[in-house]
Amino acid sequence: MKFTLQPEDLKAAAAWAARALPSRPHLPVLAGLVLDAGDGAVSVAAFDYSTSARAQVPAQVDAPGRVILPGRVFTEIVKTLPAGQPMTLALAGTRAVIVCGRAEFALQTLPEEDYPTLPAIPPEVGRVEAEQLHRAIAQTAIAAARDDTLPALTGLRIELGAEQISLAATDRYRMAVRTLPWQATGDSEHQLLAPARTLLDLTKDISGEATIAADDHMLAITAGGRTITVRLIEDKFPEWRRIIEGAGGPITAHLPAEDVLGAVNRVALVAERDTPVRLAFDCGRLTVSADSGDARGAETFDVKHDGEITIAFRSRFLADALTSAKASTVTLHMSEPGKPALITPAGDHSTYRHLIMPIRLA
Secondary structure, three states, X not given: OEEEEOHHHHHHHHHHHHHHOOOOOOOHHHHEEEEEEEOOEEEEEEEOOOEEEEEEEEOXXXXXXXXXXXXXXXHHHHHHOOOOOOEEEEEEOOEEEEEEOOEEEEEEOXXXXXXXXXXXOOOEEEEEEHHHHHHHHHHHHOOOOOOOOOHHHHEEEEEEOOOEXXXXXXXXXXXXXXXXXXXXXXXXXXXXXXXXXXXXXXXXXXXOEEEEEEOOOEEEEXXXXXXXXXXXXXXXXXXXXXXXXXXXXXXXXXEEHHHHHHHHHHHHHHOOOOOOEEEEEEOOEEXXXXXXXXXXXXXXXXXXXEOOEEEEEOHHHHHHHHHHOOOOEEEEEEOOOOOOEEEEEOOOOOOEEEEEOOOOOO
């Protein structure tokens, strides 16, 4: 095996694929990156039985072949290679020799026979712009649970319809929902539950048109020479449509998202861990405040609102909702201090919705 390429190309591919490397691999070989050279390209892949990431870069392949190298070390080596000079990797016995300019490294290869077969890609079901897909995933995955107590709540509900994709995530205290148009390539609709954090991380640097492939057990996304596969979560997701449609109410306020976000973050500095941030709407003004007993913070704004109410939220949840709406002005929909509120981009009440459960005030 021997190939030559630009280290800048390999650096990006290796760093991206390395995101799929398990932190605690079941087998030592799963800590390795698979390099497969042939047909004028080199692919870099990682796999941990539930997630795979594969990236392809152009290369001059003098001798095709396949090798598995320690993933973290190889990625760090490629990251530090001098720019503007070609890199050559050649297999010498059980070692891979990397040469770039004056730099030379030799890495012990990992046993190829111990590495599992990378998963096959399921049938294509549609296409969508990759950057729009990642943005939608980022807007919703923020509401997914971060612990594995209830696996379904760590997932992202993905519903692939005839004309649009619907994404939903919840951790029981908040819920984010996003829809975006796409081009379905089949007649059937699909309902999937995929790991939210994995999708968020691995779709971060994909671009161009993304091809989505799916079956009953796997979701695959391919764009710009990169392919992700994730094993689906076999669990039941909450009935998100009923929950999200029951949130909000007749009391509305139009908020400058950046200004209110700054105020929330500032007053939260004086709040203890579970101290809520209060939003008081009265006579065309909004007061954002927090009071922990030993310290208090408050800021006041002129805002347009319909109805008077004082409502309180966890500061982190409110900040996440304001940030993920991706709008300069958001609308806060409320009914009562103890009932779920809804944040939407101003003038757009269907494409993105973020539900937040308030904290009851004494």
